[in-house]
Amino acid sequence: MSRTVILLLDSFGIGYAHDAAAYGDKGADTLGHISEWLAKNPRSEGGEVRPLQLPHLAERGLEAAAVLSRGEKLAAPLGAAHTIGAYTYAQEVSKGKDTLSGHWEISGVPVTFDWGYFPNVPHCFPQELVAALIEKGKLPGVLGECHASGTEIIKELGEEHIRSGKPIIYTSADSVLQIAAHEEAFGLERLYELCKIAYELVRPYNIARIIARPFVGTCAADFTRTTNRHDYAVPAPEATLLDKMVAAGGSVYAVGKIADIFAHRGITKHYAAGGLDKLVEATKQAVSEAPDNTIVFTNFVDFDSSYGHRRDIQGYGEALEYFDSRLPEITALLKPEDLLLLTADHGNDPSWTGTDHTREKIPVLFSGAGVECKELPPLATFADIGATIAKFMGIEKTFTGEPVKL
Structure with a gap:
């Protein structure tokens, strides 16, 4: 039986969303602006300019998905042509641009209500x-x-x-x-x-x-x-992809903060880890240990917490390159019948004003398990991702979303 491995690069947006203006984010572009900055600026005092290089992500369709999303090429090629799997981008329908909304929507439960927020004033809490x-x-x-x-x-x-x-x-x-x-x-x-x-x-x-x-x-x-x-x-208001996987007798192995995001519901095993290197190692352990009929789900939080929120463009780019260099260690553990998804949950453009998330489209890169090498139609909701995985795993359809043909 098959397994699905989800590698979520927290905050890795690939161009502002259609409704970004409502969030003050029209023009935000996490990948695009990192690529542009690194193509122009030396990485250290007196150092050479070295464009962003992500060959393993590019071969799975990242650069092609970014062009599809942005409507134009990146400042410099990422280092490889698309040769593996199916690619596209997805738009968010949930209200807000936060972590929970993005993850819940990916798992088939968009946030249709308004979260509460605290005003940006001194003594902001009641x-x-x-x-x-x-x-x-x-x-x-x-x-x-x-x-x-x-x-x-x-x-x-x-x-x-x-x-x-x-x-x-x-x-x-x-x-x-x-x-x-x-x-x-x-x-x-x-x-x-x-x-x-x-x-x-x-x-x-x-x-x-x-x-x-x-x-x-x-x-x-x-x-x-x-x-x-x-x-x-707080727990999701409806059963998520993870809940449905466990209810069907399968397993969900959660790496990093995934268990916290889903309020530890629909989780079979939790691998606590922090830092990109440790998250890669924990993911490798989870994939190695995961039996058939399992979803392995990792959130790589550092892109968001260590670089996006801190507006560290160079740090974000180099963290992406580090992840890309280690991606083959994870893919080497996959079986021929496994499905791999590389995606994100929102944007956090490190060149943007302020320190908050940015409303962006996300990459959707499927590979493995006989996935054709092709461009997929843009997804109108992140929930189509969860629906596609549910169909692949042979479990009950998610609360919303429509599967795409891989």
């Missing part, structure tokens, strides 16, 4: 919410209470947090409340418990996620967020 968090968490108070970059607010308030014992709470343009605390001074388990309290408290506000953001270090100069991040997400 004071009754903050007061309840302080009381139930037995806290001396909180710091932050604003929209912020996670790395910057830790530098700004981390030392005061250690001195006072007050955790740092902040948000972004996403439907999220994040809590940062020092792993040793505050305690990792205490941070997790506080996030569980916050998860219950934000229910009336329709917030999608609480995120624990632990960090270590002795001062602002060396504070570093750790890989012990944990997301507390």
Whole structure:
């Protein structure tokens, strides 16, 4: 029996979506702008200009999908012609441009309702919410209470947090409340418990996620967020592709933050990992261990968290090249009857204004399992991806979406 391996490059958009103007993102283009920047700028002081090179992704149709999505060529060829599998792009119909919406829609459950958001003003959280968090968490108070970059607010308030014992709470343009605390001074388990309290408290506000953001270090100069991040997400309102896979007697092996994104529902086995290198290794382990009739699903979060949000164009490009260089290690573990999908969940153009996600189309690159080498029609919803996988795996159709012929 067959397996499906989904490798999701978090935030890897390939051109602004048809409705991007409504989100302030018309013109955003994660891949296009990275390619353009690297084609013009030296990677280090006095170094040579070296265009973006992604030969293994390109041979699976990435460059062709980008041209289809953008309507024009990239600034420089990615290094290989399309020779393997079927390619296209997909548009999102969910409201918002956040992680949960993108993943849920891929799995056949678009977000048709409005998430709750906190306004971009000082003291952005309702004071009754903050007061309840302080009381139930037995806290001396909180710091932050604003929209912020996670790395910057830790530098700004981390030392005061250690001195006072007050955790740092902040948000972004996403439907999220994040809590940062020092792993040793505050305690990792205490941070997790506080996030569980916050998860219950934000229910009336329709917030999608609480995120624990632990960090270590002795001062602002060396504070570093750790890989012990944990997301507390609301469950999808309908059965997802993952739920249907498990209900049909199959398995879902989740790597990285996939289990958190789906509220640990429809998950058979979870491989905790953080950092591109460790996520590649965990994916290889999952594929090696996965029996027939299994979906292996990895989220490569670093593209989003380490480079997109930090507006690090060069870092994003070099991370893509690193992933591309290691992709053959994963594909070498696939069986002839396995299906491979390379995709994303939204954009996060590192050249864009602000530090938030960008509303973009995503690449859809299918290969393996006898997939023809061809261009697929553009997908009107991410849900068509889940429907295609459901049909391939021989399980019940997803809540919405139509399968494409591979």
